[in-house]
Amino acid sequence: MSLTPNPYSSLYFHFPFCETKCHYCDFYSLGRERTRPEDANAFEKAMIEEIKLRGDRGELETPLRTLFLGGGTPSMTPPESMRRIFDTLFSYAHLAPEYEWTMEANPSSIELEQFQSYREIGINRVSMGVQSLKNEHLLKLGRVHNENAALIALENLFKAGIENVSTDLLCGVPGQSLDDLQSHMERLSDFPISHLSIYLLTLTPTHKMYKDLPNEEEQLKHLLFIDEFMRGKGFEHYEISNFAKPGKRAQHNLVYWTGGSYLSFGPSAHSFSNEQSIRFKNFSSLHRWAEELTLKATLPVEWTETLSEDQKELEKWMLAIRLAEGFPKDWLQSDRQRAKSDRLIKEGFLEPHPTLIHRLRATPRGFAMSDAIVKELS
Template sequence: MESLSLYLHIPFCERKCPYCDFYSLTGSVDLQRQFVQALITEIEIVSAKFSQNSFKVETIFFGGGTPSVLPPDEIEKIGAALQKYFHISPEAEITLEANPGTIDQEKCQRYREIGFNRISLGVQSFRDKALRQLGRIHTAKEAEEAIETVRKAGCTNLSLDLIFGIPNQTPAQWEKSLRQAVKWHPDHISTYNLIYESGTPFWKWRRSRNLKPLDELIEWEMYQTAIRMLEANGYS
């Protein structure tokens, strides 16, 4: 039996971050419901290409956008459709991407009941000034509270996202964010170099010289710092 991985893009956000070029929009509850119904129809259509006798789903990733913006009841409908139309391994890794500003204890418990066994939190930084600059809707304190909430809900597989190369960010500030991430002992840490994607507000501000990127040598130093610190703490 062949292994299969599924990615589902949930395109809703409370607010579009100025550096992000992924497809996303703010939508009404009605639009979200319409989207979920359309996605369920697509799941049924696509599943016809993958016989349940020949393919077994090993990983499922709900990305976005911000999947945690959707009400848990709507996410549950999507999960039920996947269970109905695909052969999902009992050991499958099922991930939900979440913004720290959009989850709470009740949601996390529902995610576990629905079948999610991995949460990926878009922390991006543990520094409020950097979070405001990135247009994030959460604060550093809310990021730590979200991590604690996920842990209390019984999530045994946690991933944290961090961004480096933010304008005016110093190597010391980056190292501090890494240390704050490591102290929570997440199962996985993703680090991303900020990219000025064409057409985004960050890209426009850079072209108009209203935003000055970091020097590439500083970004390289931050990249090396991430490798050194994460390897020293058991990440590979």
């Protein structure tokens, strides 16, 4: 067994199965039509092998502060299968006292009893993909649930005793109006949700809906409206696409956004070691990933990349501009950078942080233009 110190207190698990493939989805996920009945067992077996290989290398010895089950649709995994996977994990690892363990879920796979079982396993936060509360838009996006199912699923989560619930919405959906968005946010914030993520729908130019996407000006109007509305509801706009009630920021995602280390399991999953400045990725294909683990007993890593100094510098800026804390003023080392930042402040894209005096941050308008700001300042 390797005795290398374990830098990973944050783990991600990728569950690749979905009911159907949504029209806009870029994640590695397989709709029912692309899977065979035996795939679920093969997945569980391989996941257990991956945990054992990482555990035997001594990489699971630090108390776990955050776990994230993403996908795909992890809530399609039966609780007994989930239990077998995590019993293996906890034969190597243990949870830190204030851990956050999130599971992504879709309204079509949220049953009350199932979530009571997940809660018993230790899951204490659920992130539910609502995306829209208008049937016409859900259909357009290829989602399998409807508006009613989303609201019932949300009720069931709270009934199951999950207190920390986040929901996801999409904005920039063709045909979506400000009234639609307002009604979605209003109805979701009637529930005691602690967190809301609102992502801008992005499509490739070859996608059939691409030509119907709102233009940049329209998008900006929507993003500014969302910012104002959610802040009015007592949520903090702490990251470009994320709003949280006080003390309820997504701890696992903050590890990504602050350049922390995380180890990931499952097909297509990416990991990052801050200490070694390396990123590595598992094979995406479920079968290739499982084959490496169960037939060859090797780690299913497809590639490893060592970050160059330039990449690190760029990532530093990209991450800082996403967050409400922004960046320290002394990152502006050249006259060119200082002049650009002065101009961005005058134009309303950057502002001095209201309480952290040595920092600058993106304004809500700046959040919407973050890529351009990074280009200017890095």
